[in-house]
Amino acid sequence: NAGVMQNPRHLVRRRGQEARLRCSPMKGHSHVYWYRQLPEEGLKFMVYLQKENIIDESGMPKERFSAEFPKEGPSILRIQQVVRGDSAAYFCASSPGWAVYEQYFGPGTRLTVT
Amino acid sequence: QQQVKQSPQSLIVQKGGISIINCAYENTAFDYFPWYQQFPGKGPALLIAIRPDVSEKKEGRFTISFNKSAKQFSLHIMDSQPGDSATYFCAASRKGNRDDKIIFGKGTRLHILP
Numbered sequence: 001n002a003g004v005m006q007n008p009r010h011l012v013r014r015r016g017q018e019a020r021l022r023c024s025p026m027k028g029h030s031h032v033y034w035y036r037q038l039p040e041e042g043l044k045f046m047v048y049l050q051k052e053n054i055i056d057e058s059g060m061p062k063e064r065f066s067a068e069f070p071k072e073g074p075s076i077l078r079i080q081q082v083v084r085g086d087s088a089a090y091f092c093a094s095s096p097g098w099a100v101y102e103q104y105f106g107p108g109t110r111l112t113v114t
Numbered sequence: 115q116q117q118v119k120q121s122p123q124s125l126i127v128q129k130g131g132i133s134i135i136n137c138a139y140e141n142t143a144f145d146y147f148p149w150y151q152q153f154p155g156k157g158p159a160l161l162i163a164i165r166p167d168v169s170e171k172k173e174g175r176f177t178i179s180f181n182k183s184a185k186q187f188s189l190h191i192m193d194s195q196p197g198d199s200a201t202y203f204c205a206a207s208r209k210g211n212r213d214d215k216i217i218f219g220k221g222t223r224l225h226i227l228p
Contacts, residue, residue: 004157033215042120042203042218043158056215091157103216105150105157 002027004094004106005074012112019079019086021109025094032075033103034060034067037089046090049075082113118206120219128227133191135222137204140185144206148216149178149189152201161202162189194226 005024013019025032030051035043045059049069060067064082069075079086089110093103119138127133137147148163164171164178164187171178177190191198204219 006157040123040220042220045215045217048215059215093157103160105159107155107157 004092004104006090006092006106006109008109009107010110010112012114013082014114015083016081019082019111019113021077021079021090021092021111022074023077023092023094023106024074025092026096026104029094029096029104031055031095031097032069033093033095034075034077035091035093037091037108043091046077079111082111084113087111087113118204118217118219120204120222122222123220124223124225126225126227127194129194129196131194131226133194133198133224133226134188135202135204135224136186136188137206137219138184138186139206139217141206142185143208144217146207147178147180147187148205148207149176150203150205150218152203152221154200158203191224194224196226196228199224199226 004026007022032049034046036046037043047060047067048056051069052071064080066078089108091105091108093105095102121136145166149161150158151161152158162173162176162178164180166182169180175192180187201221201223203221205216207216208214
């Protein structure tokens with residue numbers, strides 16, 4: 001049973017470009033969470049999605065950031081017009097249901113904005 | 115009130131020694147306290163977790179001590195080994211609920227000297 005998969009693992013973007021990060025949850029999991037991790041910082045919650053629904057996006061900046069989890073395919077975190085401050089590791093986690101504490105993390109995507 | 119405060123920020127322990135990481139929380143509604151272990155370049159992985167109805171939980175060399183009245187909990191790593199060198203995050207959440215999410219501490223970077 002494959003774990004949570006994220007791609008790409010490393011992504012370099014120039015300022016102003018778009019970054020698209022993908023997350024495939026564990027088999028049987030229908031809930032996905034995105035987190036951002038800055039150096040020397042903990043994990044900051046960004047958004048919580050269920051298939052075709054955004055449950056909680058309170059941690060996601062209102063501008064330039066969006067997330068989706070379509071009926072088919074991976075969850076996608078999109079960052080438009082990236083800035084240097086967006087450089088971070090982005091992790092997604094999945095869970096089988098409302099049991100929020102049963103979260104399994106992917107390996108992360110390290111975004112570098114030049 | 116949603117914060118989880120973790121200390122120390124970094125810790126160096128001799129091989130065979132005891133590593134102790136402390137966390138404190140404010141929200142008395144939290145009822146699940148997991149610890150995550152993260153190796154460089156990897157996503158966090160659930161290590162051990164405790165509910166507030168017990169004061170201690172032990173799994174191998176890892177023990178969580180929980181003090182409900184003080185709203186504090188700690189991770190003890192007995193007989194610390196170089197392979198334990200990683201970043202450790204404490205966290206807190208409420209029992210699975212649609213609007214709940216895991217709140218993470220800022221992490222402790224542990225280095226075990228060989």
